[in-house]
Amino acid sequence: KKHTTAENYQPKKLVVEFNPSSNAGKMEARAKPLEKMLEQQLHIPVKVVVSTSGSSMVEALGSKTADVAFLAPTAYVLGHSNYGVKAILQATRYKYGPDATEDVTDVPTSTYLGEIVVRKNGKVKNLNDLKGKKIAIQDTTSTAGYIFPAVELEEHGINIHKNGIKTFTVKGADQGVLSVYNGNADAAFVFQGARKIAAKDDPNVMKDTSVLYKTKPIPNDTISVRKDMSPKWDKKIANAFQTIAKSKKGHQIIYEIYSHQGYVPVKDSDFNIVRTYLRKVGRLDE
Amino acid sequence: MGEETVLELKHVNKRYPNGVKGLDDINFTVHKGEFVAVVGLSGAGKSTLFNSINRMVDVTDGQVIVDGQDITQVNGKELRRMRRKIGMIFQSFNLVNRATVQKNVLAGRTGYYPTWKTLLGIYSKEDQQKAVAQLEKVNMVKKLYRRADQLSGGQKQRVAIARTLMQDPTLVLADEPVASLDPKTSKGVMDDLYNLKKYEHITVLVNLHSMELALKYADRIIGLRDGKLVYNKPIAEANEADLREVYEHGRDN
Amino acid sequence: MGEETVLELKHVNKRYPNGVKGLDDINFTVHKGEFVAVVGLSGAGKSTLFNSINRMVDVTDGQVIVDGQDITQVNGKELRRMRRKIGMIFQSFNLVNRATVQKNVLAGRTGYYPTWKTLLGIYSKEDQQKAVAQLEKVNMVKKLYRRADQLSGGQKQRVAIARTLMQDPTLVLADEPVASLDPKTSKGVMDDLYNLKKYEHITVLVNLHSMELALKYADRIIGLRDGKLVYNKPIAEANEADLREVYEHGRDN
Amino acid sequence: MKQEVPQLSFVRRFHVVGIAITVVILILIYYSALITGVDVNAFFENADQFGVVLNQMKHPDWPYLTKIAGTLAQTLQMAIIGTTIGAIIALPFSFLAARNIVRNPIGRLIIRLILSLIRTLPTLLLAALFVAIFGIGPMTGVITLAFFSFGMIAKLFYDFIETIDMGPVRALQATGATMLQTIRIAVIPQISGQFMSDFMYTLEINVRSSTVLGYLGAGGIGLYLQQTLDQFDYPRTAVIILAIFAVVLVIDAISNYVRKRLQ
């Protein structure tokens, strides 16, 4: 059995799983460039695979068939409690500007925001108007698309399971925006920047919808390693990613393929807010 | 039984795409009400001949004149109208196994109905009575609502005959109607065919493997070998030794 | 042609699950080298009789003694050994359509091989030569490597006969071997069967629809009606009128 | 008894064609294994890991059933409507694609190509395109399923039509019937049983593929499947799988019954 508690695993070959964050405006299924650069840094063979399911990545880390994975906040939190997955880095992205155009600034940040999008000049003028309305949400594990807005609404005295609110699940924040635009929903929980994706097909989206509310900052995706990775290697891997992000060619690659700006160190406690919200969201329907 | 010509073949040739000469310059005439037996080895071209007469296969050249009209020259509606007049009885019965005897017999009437009526499965009252009458002739009325696949071989053959009669044919082609039937059933079927000729003056062409039956029922015997007409004599002139000759020297065994 | 008994049926009954009495107290004896024709209406029980002899169907009661041993009492390996001695020729040939003539003929030898050799498709050199020799007898050597589905009906039947001969049978059962074959091919097949008796003293039971053939080839004629043995006479005593009687008064037409 | 066995041609004696095909397949397998990184060691070394998740499914969270019941019903409804629409459209096309009914090879070829394209286009792609046009919701699911069912049933069906007994067809033509009449009288009775069986089969596939449709928000049980997986709530995943299993079992039983009845 390979179940050891000691953190002494010295990889001879690294399997890195990568899942582009769903809140990126551009995604590419490319692994090879990163693979090459990691090999240069780590001097062991590296296999980068692009996967589209967070849960499958956590399971792979759990069974130690993968060593490193880019995990979204919820996946990380669940992976940490189930399999002792360790976060070593966090991705940074350019912040969105505060105005309605939602253009990006050039300030990197390790967090992002959730939004509640409504029709401009529609029936919903403030949070209280959401009572009795139809809301398009993402999966119940999505931070920006469900957990954060739902919990914060509760803090404003609106319970998404009560107050006559009807929710329906859509796939993709762009679909959330479009269902508001098309009048299928009165509001949608999405990540910041979703309106711009939808506007690619129909520019009127920017004009006809507006942002009613922005959530507290949500931590960005992590780079996590399996539980038994030795601290020495934790550091080696973290260094490797950071070095790559800083080099000119490396930065270009992580930006073009993954929309990342760089990587910063991260503590497990940075995710306490996600844990708290997860707990709260689970109690909403009690 | 007049001398009126019902069927006339003139220089009929049929070459299959693979080069086999199915029919090779066939010429003969059949009069109204004649009962003609066609004999020949396996592969001699008997089925090809029958299929050419109702144009289930297209002849390569020559004329096939049925009731004064060349069937090789017509098409579409007119072809269907001509086929309606030619009843075909297949060796393998070709009943719709999953339909009842009644439905199978009525199917013979299809050529007289517009398509939409068929699609809805509508048949007139007269035709339903006619179907019973035809089954009466072959002694099969009691099986009217049986499914065809529950019948014995001889019974199926009789249903096929009744179906053909529904067409009001002037000419009946029967391709090996009694092969693999036991002698008693064979006799029944041959008698049924003979009655067509006798009581309704329908012209009948039968393809037979049994010379005994050919000599017993036919007015005339036509022999094929390797696609060629090698024998054509009224029954009075035919004899067994003569006929045996037809079976010799075939292309292949 | 001694008086040695090859086959003996004693009080054989077969009742099908649906209640039909396929065989009803059948008793008869066949001697070595006899050529026996079995006749009867469709549904009389001829196929049931043949299938009972090599135990393709289990009889309800009675004894079927083949070469001194009761086949109804044996099982497994012993049953297979007995079946090996009984060659069966089916009306529908039952060849493996996608295999060559050679493979089909060799398949008759299966009972003599251990399973693993069969799995690997190994046959001895002698058996391969034997297969050619058998095909020679039925004049089919030139089709040795043809696939069975490319043969005509008569050719298939001859391959089936060659396959049966490979078993070195002491008893051959042929179920309607010439139905739907033309007279010439029929004659060829019947001659082949007759030669088995004549040159190899193999006992042959043939189920026939043609009385003409029965009278011509058989040493003895057995008649069935509604599962009962109603006729059993050596050829010398048999006559056609007599036989016609077998076909009357059947259960159904 | 000595008899020369005639020699086969070289090509057939040494099974040249058979061996060549085998070799080609082996080469393809080899390269496919190379491309896909087949690792037999990993397969056996880690065999125990296969059971880890299954183990957690051992105790299904039965009360969850009440929560998914509505969606399960919707999954079935989508499948039934989608399959029916697809089947109705498929029927005429399968006749047009059948070699023994339509003799024009070019038209047939084009129809067949379209059909196989529809069958092969990934459900996800179809669903995503339809979502873009019809928006999120079960109706999109229905349209996607109808589209796929059309391709699938038409294919299963023209394959079957090509094997029917042509005897009755020729008999009908010989009576002077038109094509449509012939199909109605001589073909339909022969194929109705198989049609039911293919229909049920496609229905079953559609019930199962709703697990994928959910991924796109096209409705159905797939949504819950993904949620339970993302939350590592395997006891609930187990309930979903068992529910699908039950539905598939019932459909399979009905289809077997119908098949036997109509034989």
Added chain:
Amino acid sequence: MNKTKTTALERFKWIVVALLVIFIYLWSINGIPFTGIQKSASSVSMAILKGIIHPEWSYVYNGSGEDLVSQLVITLAIAFLGTIISAFLSVPLAFLAAQTTKKFFHPRSTIGKVILTAIRAFPEVVLAILFIKMVGPGSFAGVLAIGVHSVGMLGKLFSEAIEEMDRSAETAIIAAGGSKIQTFRIATLPTILPALMSYTLYRFEISVRSASILGLVGAGGIGTPMMFALQTRDWSKTGIILLGIVLMVIVIDTCSSTIRKRLG
């Protein structure tokens, strides 16, 4: 007398079945909210159309090993291996599930059928996760997931082919004294092989289709880029991928119909 009675009963049964079917359809239609065409439909369709008309040609091949051609090749390789695995696994299960005698209840066949149904009911997604835990993320997990998942469907098709096969050749071998295994080798296998091959080819087509699900396991193949393109509304990329798939299907179709014809 007796006869009319049974017909009445039959007719009654028929009416019950018909009512049941009507009820099921009413229930189904009732459950589907028929939403109309969306406000954004025309602009979105135009965008899609524009993208598909202007495919991103640069993606076709760029030597990186992660272009359209390479991804299609990987997809084919996964589908091919998966299909081969499932074909082998299916045969024994199919024989287990085939009901070869006409009995009312048939325990062996029932067990086999339930096993096959259980395999079919297991979603590909879940299988993929099980296999990732075993062999790690990558194409191999995808091969295994497709291989096992296909067994359910292929086994069912195979078993039905076995149930409906022509048994006459088997009869002849049994009559010649062949054992069960010998009969299988000499008569059953050659008779059933073309049907099995034809279903396997057919399953291969469907496996290519399953490739989209493989993005989950990092199997590579066309599924992942396709999903990303769809999610980010990158229609020109979707367009080129669509084109690639269409071409691939045409090639597969031509090959498989050639093979099928030769099998005939």
